[in-house]
Amino acid sequence: MTAAALMTAGAARLARAADDSTAIPGKRPMILHNDRPEDLETPVRYFDSWLTPVDAFFVRQHIPRPATIDPAAYRLTVNGMVSKPLQLTLADLQKLPQATVPATIECTGNGRGFYTPKVPGIQWGRGAIGNAEWSGPRIADILRAAGASSSAAFLETDGADVGVASTPDFVRSLPMKKAMHPATILALKMNGQPIPDIHGFPARLIVPGWDGTSSVKWVIRLSAAAEANKGFFMNPGYRYPKYALPPGTPARPAELEVIEGMPVKSSITAPEDQSKLALGAITVRGFAWAGEQAIERVEVSTDGGSRWHDAQLSSPKLPFAWRLWHLDWRPSDPGYYTILSRATDSSGRVQPIVAVWNPSGYLWNAIDRVGVTVEKA
Amino acid sequence: MTAAALMTAGAARLARAADDSTAIPGKRPMILHNDRPEDLETPVRYFDSWLTPVDAFFVRQHIPRPATIDPAAYRLTVNGMVSKPLQLTLADLQKLPQATVPATIECTGNGRGFYTPKVPGIQWGRGAIGNAEWSGPRIADILRAAGASSSAAFLETDGADVGVASTPDFVRSLPMKKAMHPATILALKMNGQPIPDIHGFPARLIVPGWDGTSSVKWVIRLSAAAEANKGFFMNPGYRYPKYALPPGTPARPAELEVIEGMPVKSSITAPEDQSKLALGAITVRGFAWAGEQAIERVEVSTDGGSRWHDAQLSSPKLPFAWRLWHLDWRPSDPGYYTILSRATDSSGRVQPIVAVWNPSGYLWNAIDRVGVTVEKA
Numbered sequence: 001m002t003a004a005a006l007m008t009a010g011a012a013r014l015a016r017a018a019d020d021s022t023a024i025p026g027k028r029p030m031i032l033h034n035d036r037p038e039d040l041e042t043p044v045r046y047f048d049s050w051l052t053p054v055d056a057f058f059v060r061q062h063i064p065r066p067a068t069i070d071p072a073a074y075r076l077t078v079n080g081m082v083s084k085p086l087q088l089t090l091a092d093l094q095k096l097p098q099a100t101v102p103a104t105i106e107c108t109g110n111g112r113g114f115y116t117p118k119v120p121g122i123q124w125g126r127g128a129i130g131n132a133e134w135s136g137p138r139i140a141d142i143l144r145a146a147g148a149s150s151s152a153a154f155l156e157t158d159g160a161d162v163g164v165a166s167t168p169d170f171v172r173s174l175p176m177k178k179a180m181h182p183a184t185i186l187a188l189k190m191n192g193q194p195i196p197d198i199h200g201f202p203a204r205l206i207v208p209g210w211d212g213t214s215s216v217k218w219v220i221r222l223s224a225a226a227e228a229n230k231g232f233f234m235n236p237g238y239r240y241p242k243y244a245l246p247p248g249t250p251a252r253p254a255e256l257e258v259i260e261g262m263p264v265k266s267s268i269t270a271p272e273d274q275s276k277l278a279l280g281a282i283t284v285r286g287f288a289w290a291g292e293q294a295i296e297r298v299e300v301s302t303d304g305g306s307r308w309h310d311a312q313l314s315s316p317k318l319p320f321a322w323r324l325w326h327l328d329w330r331p332s333d334p335g336y337y338t339i340l341s342r343a344t345d346s347s348g349r350v351q352p353i354v355a356v357w358n359p360s361g362y363l364w365n366a367i368d369r370v371g372v373t374v375e376k377a
Numbered sequence: 378m379t380a381a382a383l384m385t386a387g388a389a390r391l392a393r394a395a396d397d398s399t400a401i402p403g404k405r406p407m408i409l410h411n412d413r414p415e416d417l418e419t420p421v422r423y424f425d426s427w428l429t430p431v432d433a434f435f436v437r438q439h440i441p442r443p444a445t446i447d448p449a450a451y452r453l454t455v456n457g458m459v460s461k462p463l464q465l466t467l468a469d470l471q472k473l474p475q476a477t478v479p480a481t482i483e484c485t486g487n488g489r490g491f492y493t494p495k496v497p498g499i500q501w502g503r504g505a506i507g508n509a510e511w512s513g514p515r516i517a518d519i520l521r522a523a524g525a526s527s528s529a530a531f532l533e534t535d536g537a538d539v540g541v542a543s544t545p546d547f548v549r550s551l552p553m554k555k556a557m558h559p560a561t562i563l564a565l566k567m568n569g570q571p572i573p574d575i576h577g578f579p580a581r582l583i584v585p586g587w588d589g590t591s592s593v594k595w596v597i598r599l600s601a602a603a604e605a606n607k608g609f610f611m612n613p614g615y616r617y618p619k620y621a622l623p624p625g626t627p628a629r630p631a632e633l634e635v636i637e638g639m640p641v642k643s644s645i646t647a648p649e650d651q652s653k654l655a656l657g658a659i660t661v662r663g664f665a666w667a668g669e670q671a672i673e674r675v676e677v678s679t680d681g682g683s684r685w686h687d688a689q690l691s692s693p694k695l696p697f698a699w700r701l702w703h704l705d706w707r708p709s710d711p712g713y714y715t716i717l718s719r720a721t722d723s724s725g726r727v728q729p730i731v732a733v734w735n736p737s738g739y740l741w742n743a744i745d746r747v748g749v750t751v752e753k754a
Contacts, residue, residue: 241712242710243710243711243712243713244712244714245713245750246651246748246750247713247748274623301729301730303729304729304730304731304732304733304743305729305730305731305744306726306727306728306729307727333620334620335618335620335621335622336620336621336622336623336624336733336734337621338731340730340731349683350683350684351683352678352681352682352683352715353678353681353682353717353730353746354681354682354715354717354746356681356713357713367682367730369730369731371623371624373622
C-alpha cells in the first residue's frame with residue numbers, strides 16, 4: 001500500500017484490491033466479496049447510466065440462494081390478519097394492476113469500508129448500490145384482495161431462502177403504513193425483464209427509499225401482523241443506534257432502532273480515486289440519492305472543500321431514485337487535488353462531513369472524496 | 378490508545394499524551410515537545426483570552442537560546458544597502474516612535490500532527506499559536522534612519538542564536554515591501570512588558586500575518602539587500618509546494634516557494650476532544666485567524682457538518698490578529714457528537730475540509746473537529 005492511499009480511508013482501495021475479474025453467470029466482472037452466497041460490488045466505472053443494467057447491479061445475499069423457483073409451481077401465501085387467506089400464482093400476480101417504480105436499492109452497509117475504526121462485515125466501497133425500474137403489483141392491492149385487517153400494524157415478509165444450520169431464516173417486517181404506500185410493490189420485473197434469479201426471481205419486495213434489506217427476495221409469504229417479527233434479521237440485525245456512542249464502543253441493544261428511510265448521500269464515480277489525469281478538461285461524475293426524498297442539489301469542490309460549484313443534475317427529480325450529476329472542471333495548474341461531492345435533498349438534509357460511526361458500519365453518508373493527480377499534458 | 382481516539386487524527390491525542398506538567402521558568406505547565414531548545418505547546422484550556430498571557434504563549438526554538446543579552450551591551454547593526462550604517466542601542470530603539478500591533482504568531486507546523494500520512498517534525502496539535510500585543514519601533518523608521526536604498530528588495534534579519542556544530546545560523550529574509558509595512562515592527566515589548574528572553578529579548582521582529590518563522594528573535598542585525606538570503610532557513614526550510622503532490626510524495630525542490638501570508642483557519646478549544654459532558658448548556662469556544670486578513674465569520678456544526686450556525690465573534694475585527702468565538706449549544710439528546718468549526722476571512726477564503734498534505738506538514742488549516750460524548754445529566 002502506498003502512503004498516498006492512506007489518506008483516503010479504506011474502502012476505495014479495498015474495492016480496487018478485490019478481484020473484479022471473476023465473472024458470475026449473468027454478471028459482468030464485479031468486485032467479489034463472497035461467491036457463496038454471492039456478495040458482488042459494482043465497480044464505479046459501471047455507474048454511467050441512470051438505470052443500472054441488471055448485469056452490473058450489485059448483489060448482497062445473506063444466505064445461499066434457494067433452488068431456482070419453478071414459475072408454474074410458485075405460490076405466494078398471503079395470510080395472518082386477513083379475512084381471505086390467499087395462495088397466488090405468478091399468473092394471479094401478473095393479472096393485478098402493475099406499477100412501475102424507479103428505485104435505488106442500497107445495501108445498508110454500503111461504504112462500511114470507509115469507517116474508522118474498522119467494523120466487522122463486508123468492507124463495501126461505493127458500489128453496493130444501484131438504480132433500477134421495478135414493476136409489479138402493489139402490496140396494497142394484494143393485501144386488499146386478502147382482506148387485511150385495518151388493525152394489522154406490520155407486514156411480515158418471508159423469502160424462500162432458508163438458513164443453513166444455525167443461520168436464521170430471512171424474514172423482515174415492515175410497518176403497514178409503508179407497506180400500503182402506492183410505491184411499495186412486489187416486483188416481478190427489473191428494468192423491464194423478469195427478475196433474474198440472483199435478484200429474487202420470481203417476486204421481490206421493493207420498499208422504495210428504505211435500506212436494501214427491506215426489499216426481500218424470492219418472496220413466498222406476506223403476513224399481516226399486529227407486531228413486528230422478532231427474528232435475527234429484525235433484531236439485532238439492521239438496527240442503528242438511537243444515540244451514537246464514541247467510535248469503537250459496543251452497541252447498547254436497548255438503544256438500537258430498526259433502520260427505515262435512508263440518509264442523503266452522493267458518491268463520486270469519475271475520476272477514480274488516486275488516478276492520474278492530463279491537464280485539460282475533466283468531467284467529475286457521480287450519483288446522489290436521499291431515501292424517500294428527492295435530490296435537490298449536488299455541489300462539487302475541487303479544492304478540498306473551500307469552494308463549491310453546483311453540479312448538473314439528471315432529470316427526473318424523484319423520490320426513491322438517484323440522480324446522476326456531473327461537473328466540467330478545467331484545472332489551471334498541475335498538482336494533487338481533493339475532489340468532494342455534497343448532496344442536499346428536498347427536505348433540506350445535507351450530507352455531513354463526518355458520518356456517524358456505528359458498530360455495524362451502517363448508513364455511511366459522509367461527503368465523498370477522491371484524490372487525483374493532474375499532470376502536465 | 379482507545380479505539381475511539383483513532384477517529385480523530387493524531388495530534389490532539391499526541392498533545393494530551395505529551396507531558397504538560399514540566400514547568401519551564403516563566404511558563405505555566407506546557408505540552409513539552411523538547412526542552413533544549415524549548416519547544417512548548419499551549420494546552421487548549423489556556424486559550425480563554427484574546428491576548429495570550431506571556432506565561433502561556435507557545436515557544437518554538439530552532440537552536441538553543443543565545444546567552445541572555447545584556448541590555449546595556451546590546452547593539453543592533455543596520456547595514457547592507459544603506460547610506461548610513463548604524464549601531465543602535467536599546468535606548469536608541471526606545472527613542473524611536475513606538476507602534477503597538479496585536480498579532481497572532483503561529484508556528485508554520487502548527488497542526489502537523491493531524492496530517493496523514495505522518496510527516497517528520499514536531500507533532501504539534503492546536504497549540505503552536507498565540508495572540509499578543511507587540512510594541513516597538515517600525516522597521517520602516519529604522520531603515521529610513523539608516524538611509525536604506527530604494528533598490529534594496531529584501532531585508533535580511535539575523536538572530537543572536539547561532540547554530541551549534543552543523544546547525545546553520547538563523548537568518549531570514551523578507552521582501553522589502555513587507556518589511557516597510559507600518560505593522561512590521563521590531564518588538565521590544567510583549568503584552569506591555571519587556572519581551573522575555575525565551576521570546577527574543579531584547580528585540581524581536583514581528584511580521585504580522587506571516588508564518589512565525591519570519592518573526593526572528595534576539596535580532597542583532599538588519600541588512601538591506603538586493604536578494605534573499607540563501608541559507609537553510611530560507612531554502613529548503615519553510616517552503617511549501619507550489620503544486621501539491623499526492624500525500625506521501627517527496628517534495629520537488631524546484632517547485633517549493635517561500636511561505637508568506639498564512640491561510641484562514643479556526644480551532645476549537647472547548648470542549649476538549651474526547652471529553653464527556655452532561656446534557657445541558659454547553660459552550661463551544663475557539664479562535665480563528667487568517668494571516669493578513671481579518672476573520673469575517675466562524676460557523677460551528679454540532680452534527681458532523683450537515684448544519685452550521687454562526688458563532689459569536691469577539692471584537693475587534695483586525696487583520697493579523699485572531700478573533701475568539703463561541704456558540705451556545707444545548708443538545709437535546711445524549712450521544713456522541715462531532716463538533717466542527719469553519720472560518721471565513723475578509724477576502725472570502727473559507728477553511729477547507731481537507732488540508733493540502735505537504736512533506737513538511739506546514740499550514741494545516743482543515744476545518745477543525747472534536748468528538749464529545751454527551752451523557753444524561
